[in-house]
Amino acid sequence: MSDHRDETRVAYDGVVDLYASLFADRLETQPFARHMIGAFAELVRGTGNPRTADVGCGPGHLTAMLDELGLDAFGLDLSSAMVDHARRAHPALRFDVARMENLPVEDGSLGGVLAHYSMIHTPPGELPALLAEQVRVLAPGGLLLVSFFGTEGPEPVRFDHKVTPAYSWPVERFVELLTGAGLGTVARLLHDPASERGFLDTHVLARRP
Numbered sequence: 001m002s003d004h005r006d007e008t009r010v011a012y013d014g015v016v017d018l019y020a021s022l023f024a025d026r027l028e029t030q031p032f033a034r035h036m037i038g039a040f041a042e043l044v045r046g047t048g049n050p051r052t053a054d055v056g057c058g059p060g061h062l063t064a065m066l067d068e069l070g071l072d073a074f075g076l077d078l079s080s081a082m083v084d085h086a087r088r089a090h091p092a093l094r095f096d097v098a099r100m101e102n103l104p105v106e107d108g109s110l111g112g113v114l115a116h117y118s119m120i121h122t123p124p125g126e127l128p129a130l131l132a133e134q135v136r137v138l139a140p141g142g143l144l145l146v147s148f149f150g151t152e153g154p155e156p157v158r159f160d161h162k163v164t165p166a167y168s169w170p171v172e173r174f175v176e177l178l179t180g181a182g183l184g185t186v187a188r189l190l191h192d193p194a195s196e197r198g199f200l201d202t203h204v205l206a207r208r209p
């Protein structure tokens, strides 16, 4: 049966080279996102468990950044074409095809999970289960950094993202979901604009107690 993940996979399979050429700069022109990932990496290193998943890793540029920041990072993506690209671009790192909804990772084994604009295509009703799966793989004290298109609300809104439909999220509503998944929020960074639509570029860092 086809579902939204199949649509997302096919859409990203078709834009690998374009996507990689646009976004493979390791956030050189995005200082806020870059420094939030730097803070995430520092905190993950501080847990003593550097094992970190970059979920929805796309072409793998942020997995490579996490590696450079001293983490034992690996990438997962549902698009096999993205994973092929990531393997070619970063042969020393591990990349696998996997869905964020069903991570091939043991319970409580990771110090960190990075979800950089990779939960944006998930229908709002599925977000609680998706977040629960990320919490499952985090060790106590482990950190999740999630980035998304934020709004002032009141509801998530579906919009025509350039690759495949996506959702913008009221920041407070997303934070409530993180809290509901059992995470404590550590930091939020909001700045604008994330796109010509005026969404807030939003990064929320949360920790498993």
Ligand SMILES: C[S@@+](CC[C@H](N)C(=O)[O-])C[C@H]1O[C@@H](n2cnc3c(N)ncnc32)[C@H](O)[C@@H]1O
Binding pocket: 005, 008, 009, 012, 023, 055, 056, 057, 058, 059, 062, 076, 077, 078, 079, 082, 098, 099, 100, 101, 115, 116, 117, 118, 119, 121
């Ligand atoms: C907007 S791109 C972000 C890629 C990368 N994280 C970055 O920041 O450049 C979204 C990525 O998430 C992946 N993705 C979306 N839904 C997914 C899911 N349910 N499981 C695994 N990967 C998913 C897509 O295939 C795509 O590569």
